[in-house]
Amino acid sequence: MVRYNWPLYAGGALAAAGGWALARRLPRPAARLARAGAVAAGWLLACSTAATWYVYDLSGxxxxxxxxDLLPDGPGRHLxxxxxxxxxxxxxxxxxPRAAQLIADIYDPTLMTEGSIRRARCLVPPVAGTxxxxxxxxxAPTATLDTVLVVFAAHELRRATDRAALFAETARVLRPGGSLxxxxxxRDCANTAVYGPGACHFLPRGTWLGHAAEAGLRPVAERRIAVMVTAFAFRRPGP
Incomplete structure (x- = not known):
């Protein structure tokens, strides 16, 4: 994640160092503010880097x-x-290895313009067959999949209409009893404490529950992973 978002981390480091250096040239009241800003920037940089390292490299x-825990019987035929x-x-x-797998990439460079996504695609190219x-x-045809896995992808759809379309389409391809x-x-207390303003890129829990309800998918399980990540399981009702 640091490699994908290195300009943000570099900007935080420069802000911390620059604020501290600038404080030496400012009168006392302004210098205190500059030092406080530098300390805040440094603290946020350290916390976010440590948290990212823990979540993505150490937590499993x-x-x-x-x-x-979410799919005791396995993913079955999944997308x-x-x-x-x-x-x-x-x-x-x-x-x-015995579960049939399909892979779909909804990346749209006209809508997903963040540099982190472009860098990620260069470092980790799509899997063959995507x-x-x-x-x-x-x-996928209607009602043919046991599971749809959407991992750190849905929040990249910044328009609510696109997210709603993805949930509705997921409900279409899932068989009755299938799971998303x-x-x-x-965007909660834990992520805001660690990522600061960067947590605004995430969406509240209620947003995801609302999209699922609109698509006719009901929540059946929820698990917290490494404190800052939440995994939901939604199910399409059976016949």
Whole structure:
């Protein structure tokens, strides 16, 4: 994550160092403010870097052992939906080699203009066989999938209409009783404390629950991973 977002981390380091250096040239009241800003920037940089390291490198998030709690019977025939960066399909396929897997990438460079996504795509190219898709058009027939996995992808759809379309399309491709597994950082106290203003890029828990309800998917499980990540399981009602 640091590699994908290095300009933000570099900017934080420069702000901290620059504020501290500038304080030496300012009168006392302004110098205090500059030092306070430098300390705040440095603290936020250190906290966010440590948290990112813990979540993505130390916590076992990418081992997908936690998926067993949400899908005790395994993912079955499943679709992995990414938005420019797919770090899900390979580990899930490795854990469930007999489960048929489809991969769809909903990345749209005209809408997802953040440099972090472009850098991520360069560092981690799409898996062979990945199908380019849109939120309102996933590459699967109606009611044919046991599971749809959307891991750190849905929040990249900044327009509510696109997110609603993705949830509705997910409901279409799931068989009755099938599950949507959604994994996201939330805009909550834990993420705000660590990422500061950067947590505004995440969405509140109620937003995801609302999209699921609109699509006719009901929540059946929720698990916190590494304190700052939440995994939801939503189910399409059976006949």
């Amino acid at each position: 998030l990418h081992s997908y052992t936690w998926l067993d 992995v939906v990414s938005a420019g960066l797919d770090e899900t399909s390979r580990p899930v396929a490795a854990r469930h 199908v380019a898709a849109r939120p309102a058009e996933l590459p 597994v959604l994994v996201e950082h939330l």
